[in-house]
Amino acid sequence: MGDSQAPRVLMKGLEAMGEAAIRAGCRYFFGYPITPQSELPEYMARRLPEVGGVFLQAESEVAAINMVFGAAGAGGRVMTSSSSPGISLKQEGISYIAGAELPCVIVNMMRGGPGLGGIHPSQSDYFQATKGGGHGDYRLLVLAPASVQELADLMFEAFELSERYRNPVLVLGDGLLGQMMEPVRLPPEQAVAPPNRPWATTGARGRAPNLVSSFHIDPAELEALNLRLQEKYRTIRAEQTRFAVEDPEGDARLFLVAYGTAARVCRAAMRRARAEGIPTGLIRPISLWPFPDAAFEQVMERALGFLTVELSLGQMVEDVRLAVAGRRPVEFYGRTGGMLPDPEAIVERLHLLWEKVGVRHG
Incomplete structure (x- = not known):
């Protein structure tokens, strides 16, 4: 913009x-x-x-x-x-x-x-x-x-x-x-x-008074x-549902889900995971409400699992699970108190999820 x-x-x-x-x-x-x-x-x-x-x-x-x-x-x-x-x-x-x-x-x-x-x-x-x-x-x-x-x-x-x-x-x-x-x-x-605001309390000369309550x-x-x-x-x-899906090669099978600062860390983790043979993408909600369920529908056919990463002990993950509706496993990794997640730790979680969904990589 x-x-x-x-x-x-x-x-x-x-x-x-x-x-x-x-x-x-x-x-x-x-x-x-x-x-x-x-x-x-x-x-x-x-x-x-x-x-x-x-x-x-x-x-x-x-x-x-x-x-x-x-x-x-x-x-x-x-x-x-x-x-x-x-x-x-x-x-x-x-x-x-x-x-x-x-x-x-x-x-x-x-x-x-x-x-x-x-x-x-x-x-x-x-x-x-x-x-x-x-x-x-x-x-x-x-x-x-x-x-x-x-x-x-x-x-x-x-x-x-x-x-x-x-x-x-x-x-x-x-x-x-x-x-x-x-x-x-x-x-x-x-x-x-300002645009036309007929509801505003700008004085009632020549019109009925407005009540804001x-x-x-x-x-x-x-x-x-x-x-x-x-x-x-x-x-x-x-x-107004807004999101970004990052899938560099169009082959992602696991998807990180994160917003804000956590998404920046996940972008680095995604690159490392791909270098280690795990085809990973990133779903980044931009509107948290309304939550972008459509992002998950967009990738559901090829997704095998999701890992939600937050700077909390698990809040957005509830909306992710609602969007996925039990069709794929949804795992969570979070840090709290001002601690940032480490890309290496996220990649470790991706390896565990990759094994959990039954896919072997070289």
């Missing part, structure tokens, strides 16, 4: 996200500092005033997400960012925003846990992100970049998706992706003029809201 005519610039992941957000028309940021994502609000604090925007460091994560609620309800292009325990504090507000059908973008650069945990990379917030971390039957569209270029591209696109579906979009990264530096082509600048005391009204939301979520499932 980066502008193919633009020069490549070396940027830290979090700063590339901030610049992409501004180029997507974001003019409001409310947040609270927490490592390892503090460079993103720092960047927005510097850049937003330069483009006529507003940066405000709230007194807490709870305050920040409610400021997002207010700005989104007034029709602003708005975002917030945090890291694992900070996102936990925002969950009530996120549920309100989803129930009120307001567009906004939320960034979670995950850190290890549970509790306060540590600042090293982790993927232990998958359940929180994809299963609805707060109360109610709501969903977030969840995007999982795996490079600085994708951090910028998906951040830019997140604003368009949130507007299209009037729904919060979560960009899910981790401490390693946010801190690394890579060459990136930034997306083109978008027009600042997720509060419905009548059970029938609340059920109607939930049914309408579910219809929207079905549309998102149909239109």
Whole structure:
């Protein structure tokens, strides 16, 4: 998505996200500092005033997400960012925003846990992100970049998706992706003029007043809201499933499954496994919700087994098993607490799976 005519610039992941957000028309940021994502609000604090925007460091994560609620309800292009325990504090507000059908973008650069945990990379917030971390039957569209270029591209696109579906979009990264530096082509600048938002609370002169709320005391009204939301979520499932399948020779029989930082490690493991005679490919979910079941259907005829690799003790693997539906073995390998999986250890697991499915290699 980066502008193919633009020069490549070396940027830290979090700063590339901030610049992409501004180029997507974001003019409001409310947040609270927490490592390892503090460079993103720092960047927005510097850049937003330069483009006529507003940066405000709230007194807490709870305050920040409610400021997002207010700005989104007034029709602003708005975002917030945090890291694992900070996102936990925002969950009530996120549920309100989803129930009120307001567009906004939320960034979670995950850190290890549970509790306060540590600042090293982790993927232990998958359940929180994809299963609805707060109360109610709501969903977030969840995007999982795996490079600085994708951090910028998906951040830019997140604003368009949130507007299209009037729904919060979560960009899910981790401490390693946010801190690394890579060459990136930034997306083109978008027009600042907001799209038509007839639902926004922009003043009622000449029209009936708008009410932005997720509060419905009548059970029938609340059920109607939930049914309408579910219809929207079905549309998102149909239109926004994203994934990449890497199969260098088109002969893969085993497939690694990983997203984000874990996918980068798995790419190295895939090359080593192929050099050792195991025909291996990689399935990389880019949308974590909706989960890309179609990726598994695409390879099912030739796949003999799957190995899911996560920076957790097993969360996405549940969705992989649902997608595979018992047709092939699904194994799991994970590291936690900020520890990264080693490519050699992944290859060892691939050897074990290769033997388990009854295939011998030279």
